[in-house]
Amino acid sequence: MSIDINTILMYLLYALVFPGLLFSSVFGLWLAGVDRKVVARMQKRIGPPIMQPTYDFFKLLGKETIIPANAATTTFMLAPYVGLVSLVVLALFIPVGGFQAFGGMADIVVVLYLLTIPSLSIIFGGSASGNPFAGVGVSRSMVAIMAYELPLILVLLAVSKAVSGNGMLTFSLEGITTYQKLNGSLLFDWRLLPAAVAMLLVIPCEVGSHPFDVGEAETEICEGPLVEYSGAPLAVFKLSHAIKMFVMTALFAALFLGGIATGMLWLDIVIALLICTVVTIICMSFLHAITARLKVEQVFKFFWTVVSGLALVSLILVWIGI
Amino acid sequence: MFKKIIENSMAKSPWLFHINAGSCNGCDIELVAVLTPKYDAERLGFKLTGSPRHADIVVVTGPVTAQSKERVIRTIAQVPDPKVIVTLGSCPRSCNVFKGSYSVVGPLDNYVDIDVSIAGCAPKPEAIIDGLALAAAVLKEKRRAK
Amino acid sequence: MGLPFIKEALTQLFSKPSTANYPFVPREAPPNYRGRIVFHPELCINCNMCERVCSGGAISHSGVETEEGELITRRFFLGACTFCAHCSDFCAKNAIELSGDYHMVAREESDLVVEGTYLKKKPAPKPIPPKPAEQAKPEPVAEAKPEPKAEEAADPACAVEE
Numbered sequence: 001m002s003i004d005i006n007t008i009l010m011y012l013l014y015a016l017v018f019p020g021l022l023f024s025s026v027f028g029l030w031l032a033g034v035d036r037k038v039v040a041r042m043q044k045r046i047g048p049p050i051m052q053p054t055y056d057f058f059k060l061l062g063k064e065t066i067i068p069a070n071a072a073t074t075t076f077m078l079a080p081y082v083g084l085v086s087l088v089v090l091a092l093f094i095p096v097g098g099f100q101a102f103g104g105m106a107d108i109v110v111v112l113y114l115l116t117i118p119s120l121s122i123i124f125g126g127s128a129s130g131n132p133f134a135g136v137g138v139s140r141s142m143v144a145i146m147a148y149e150l151p152l153i154l155v156l157l158a159v160s161k162a163v164s165g166n167g168m169l170t171f172s173l174e175g176i177t178t179y180q181k182l183n184g185s186l187l188f189d190w191r192l193l194p195a196a197v198a199m200l201l202v203i204p205c206e207v208g209s210h211p212f213d214v215g216e217a218e219t220e221i222c223e224g225p226l227v228e229y230s231g232a233p234l235a236v237f238k239l240s241h242a243i244k245m246f247v248m249t250a251l252f253a254a255l256f257l258g259g260i261a262t263g264m265l266w267l268d269i270v271i272a273l274l275i276c277t278v279v280t281i282i283c284m285s286f287l288h289a290i291t292a293r294l295k296v297e298q299v300f301k302f303f304w305t306v307v308s309g310l311a312l313v314s315l316i317l318v319w320i321g322i
Numbered sequence: 323m324f325k326k327i328i329e330n331s332m333a334k335s336p337w338l339f340h341i342n343a344g345s346c347n348g349c350d351i352e353l354v355a356v357l358t359p360k361y362d363a364e365r366l367g368f369k370l371t372g373s374p375r376h377a378d379i380v381v382v383t384g385p386v387t388a389q390s391k392e393r394v395i396r397t398i399a400q401v402p403d404p405k406v407i408v409t410l411g412s413c414p415r416s417c418n419v420f421k422g423s424y425s426v427v428g429p430l431d432n433y434v435d436i437d438v439s440i441a442g443c444a445p446k447p448e449a450i451i452d453g454l455a456l457a458a459a460v461l462k463e464k465r466r467a468k
Numbered sequence: 469m470g471l472p473f474i475k476e477a478l479t480q481l482f483s484k485p486s487t488a489n490y491p492f493v494p495r496e497a498p499p500n501y502r503g504r505i506v507f508h509p510e511l512c513i514n515c516n517m518c519e520r521v522c523s524g525g526a527i528s529h530s531g532v533e534t535e536e537g538e539l540i541t542r543r544f545f546l547g548a549c550t551f552c553a554h555c556s557d558f559c560a561k562n563a564i565e566l567s568g569d570y571h572m573v574a575r576e577e578s579d580l581v582v583e584g585t586y587l588k589k590k591p592a593p594k595p596i597p598p599k600p601a602e603q604a605k606p607e608p609v610a611e612a613k614p615e616p617k618a619e620e621a622a623d624p625a626c627a628v629e630e
Contacts, residue, residue, distance in 0.1 A: 036364075038481070040362070040364060040365075040485075041480065041481050041485065042477040042478075042480050042481050043359055043477075043480065044359040044480050044485050044486045044487070045359045045362040045364065045365070045485055045486075045487055046362055046365045046485045046487045046489065047362070047364060047365055047485075048364050048365055048366075048367055049365075052334075052335065052367060054331075055330075055331040055334040055335040055367060056331070056335045056337075056367075057331075058327050058328050058331035059328065059331040059332050059334075059335045059336075059378070061328060062328035062329075062331070062332060062465060063378070063402045063403070063404070064402035064403040064404075065402070066375060066400070066402050133373075221372075222372035222373040223371070223372045223373050223376070226373070226376075227372075227373045227375065228373075228375055229375060229376075230375040230376060230402040231402055234375075234376060286477065289473070289477045290471050290473040290474055290476075290477050291471065359485070359486050359487060360486060360487065360488060361487065361488065361490060362485075362487040365487070365489075366491075412524065412546075412547055412548055412549060412550065415547035415548065415580075416524070416526075416545065416547045416548035417548075418524045418548055418549075418550060419523045419524050419550055421524070421525055421548075437575065438573065438574070438575055439547060439573075439574055439575075439577075439580065440572065440573050441546040441547050441549065441572035441573075441574070441580050442503075442551065442570065442572055443549065443550045443551050445570070445572070446497065446501075446570045447490075448490050448495055448570060448571075449570045449571060449572060449573060451490050451491060452491070452571055452573045453573040455491060456573055456575070460575070
């Protein structure tokens with residue numbers, strides 16, 4: 001097996017610059033800024049500047065890092081970086097405007113597994129900190145993960161079934177985008193409309209946005225698993241949160257609005273990023289502005305009845321092939 | 323250059339942590355009023371955090387009571403450096419009308435150094451914004467001195 | 469789940485925010501706002517009523533002996549003030565005022581202090597009651613040095629001027 005130096009350099013470029021670390025951080029922080037600004041405007045406020053999450057990130061880098069005496073130091077310090085790396089890898093797998101750095105036969109499954117790692121890293125970091133608030137937050141985060149995993153899997157199943165027709169299930173994001181380029185975006189397929197709505201509700205829970213942020217409830221349990229973090233690790237967690245926004249909205253864009261193709265790659269990418277912003281505004285800012293935080297059991301019930309029900313309706317409609 | 327970016331960010335995103343050291347609730351309400359749509363301190367980057375580990379500015383209200391003294395000192399010690407301590411209202415500065423009470427062991431500067439004090443009983447939200455802006459400037463100064 | 473704020477959120481997104489952009493748009497305090505204390509030392513008659521009614525113990529005074537009398541400095545520490553305006557209500561000569569200035573933010577304790585100095589003149593020496601036999605003139609005022617006891621005995625309200 002010959003390894004070309006150019007290939008290595010290209011993959012490094014992918015991982016560090018374009019869909020990887022640098023681009024996803026910058027765009028994710030921008031999305032987080034847009035989110036805060038739009039929420040503020042919906043609440044009759046002026047709101048922070050769009051650069052605010054960037055300022056927060058750099059400020060946290062300049063703060064002292066305190067490690068609690070009864071924390072498991074290695075896990076406590078490594079957890080945020082594990083989450084960040086898995087998110088950057090995730091960004092490589094998700095096609096942005098038809099551009100995908102890594103592809104494969106069944107990358108949806110990879111995406112599904114990788115999506116749990118950031119949440120798990122928060123759980124590991126929280127439980128390593130040895131704080132009782134973090135303990136409560138960890139158990140709540142686990143409930144939230146269980147709540148959104150089921151509808152997410154159902155949505156992905158419905159989409160792949162719709163794409164593959166009568167043949168074998170297509171678990172490839174590239175296949176899904178190619179199908180949409182040929183047959184039009186899946187959002188305009190009425191059978192998949194309930195699944196799209198379910199996906200829009202899964203995104204805020206996955207990201208930890210407002211009505212579903214049970215794990216990081218700052219007024220009740222002092223931001224839950226993040227309670228003991230300070231300085232650079234906290235900055236990395238905030239960055240992961242921002243990248244997660246980008247990844248989840250890009251996943252939505254790839255699954256349901258992948259059919260927009262102008263022929264020029266950069267224009268496709270710009271359109272995909274615009275879609276990401278709009279999805280952020282609809283499913284995170286708008287929901288944040290109009291709702292208050294739900295209780296843990298309410299989140300669980302809501303996701304396993306309403307959201308899963310919506311996804312299931314789509315799946316059945318697709319499966320019986322109307 | 324990187325140092326300069328961090329310094330500028332310090333002044334632009336100060337996060338607050340609020341300690342009630344036996345306050346009568348007047349100043350607490352005014353502090354919350356600063357975050358409402360009418361005054362909206364978030365446009366200057368201020369944010370109320372839930373954990374002292376995330377905070378940059380510690381806002382103390384109330385004369386330090388015997389019960390709260392231990393907690394105030396411990397909470398302030400948990401805030402990572404650089405940090406700024408702001409006293410809101412007259413009570414933490416001088417115990418105000420509670421001076422001489424058997425349950426009051428203040429004022430706060432017996433225990434920690436106060437960086438910025440906002441006078442008033444209770445201060446107007448505009449005065450609180452002034453004070454917090456000054457505290458953010460002090461934060462930047464402290465970071466530069468480090 | 470009722471969502472009563474959908475319309476509100478959407479209309480507000482496209483209308484003007486209700487925020488008063490404070491540090492960039494200056495703002496006056498409402499009339500009769502009780503803010504920073506303004507002290508007029510030339511009106512003070514040193515009755516100490518303000519000190520007696522002050523609940524926070526914010527008012528104090530200290531004196532320095534000089535040739536002409538006692539230079540008294542009245543000191544208002546705003547860090548201990550309740551802004552109840554009792555001092556100005558009880559002031560017989562309206563020497564204390566509470567202004568509308570609310571910018572009381574300080575890094576040093578000295579920035580929160582309002583001071584005023586005035587002179588408490590020494591009382592004129594009591595004229596020696598002329599003996600009917602001698603018909604002597606009373607002594608000139610400046611030359612006689614009164615005894616401390618005489619000063620204490622004098623009624624402060626009458627003795628202090630300026």
